[in-house]
Amino acid sequence: EPEVTQTPSHQVTQMGQEVILRCVPISNHLYFYWYRQILGQKVEFLVSFYNNEISEKSEIFDDQFSVERPDGSNFTLKIRSTKLEDSAMYFCASSKRGGGRTSGGSSSYNEQFFGPGTRLTVL
Amino acid sequence: DAKTTQPPSMDCAEGRAANLPCNHSTISGNEYVYWYRQIHSQGPQYIIHGLKNNETNEMASLIITEDRKSSTLILPHATLRDTAVYYCIVRAPMGGSNYKLTFGKGTLLTVNP
Numbered sequence: 001e002p003e004v005t006q007t008p009s010h011q012v013t014q015m016g017q018e019v020i021l022r023c024v025p026i027s028n029h030l031y032f033y034w035y036r037q038i039l040g041q042k043v044e045f046l047v048s049f050y051n052n053e054i055s056e057k058s059e060i061f062d063d064q065f066s067v068e069r070p071d072g073s074n075f076t077l078k079i080r081s082t083k084l085e086d087s088a089m090y091f092c093a094s095s096k097r098g099g100g101r102t103s104g105g106s107s108s109y110n111e112q113f114f115g116p117g118t119r120l121t122v123l
Numbered sequence: 124d125a126k127t128t129q130p131p132s133m134d135c136a137e138g139r140a141a142n143l144p145c146n147h148s149t150i151s152g153n154e155y156v157y158w159y160r161q162i163h164s165q166g167p168q169y170i171i172h173g174l175k176n177n178e179t180n181e182m183a184s185l186i187i188t189e190d191r192k193s194s195t196l197i198l199p200h201a202t203l204r205d206t207a208v209y210y211c212i213v214r215a216p217m218g219g220s221n222y223k224l225t226f227g228k229g230t231l232l233t234v235n236p
Contacts, residue, residue: 035224045223045224045225048223056223117164
């Protein structure tokens, strides 16, 4: 079964450094997402990406963050100058479509498939 | 997206059905009910979603009340591997600026041997 993959699984960096988190979405998916989860807290949406542009972003996704799809398979999240509070688990997700127009059951067009996450530790 | 209310935790015996409730009394007519789960430290996993009809797939069943103000996720024969946090998410169809999943605190389901 196809799955979303993420690298690295764990990244340790010094405050102020730039980090790039990498994701390979499922190959026929068109919508891509980043979420994060600070330890013990909720999963929070960061950004969604479709057709080579950001389609929605949260307040967390400020100028320190950027996303890119540099080729046909990778989707990256860059944090320009990391802060201590950026320490979190970062999840990439992808979906075939973004819509919720079909009913449930075996339909697989709308749901987001998540990767295993990258644990980012900022020291 | 409508707000949801779930109990913070539930227990279930292995092999028995687990019934996880969710209240979404402010749901709008075009909003879907999605269920995801997160096994410790892993990425969220899609389970099922529905609009107004009951739905079943290989993982679970989703029962939505007629007034759509609440729903129940049913895991028919819970196993130890079903121990996870279960999230009920109400979400409008995509379009405009609506792409994200909004996760709450969910219900921690513990399946006991």
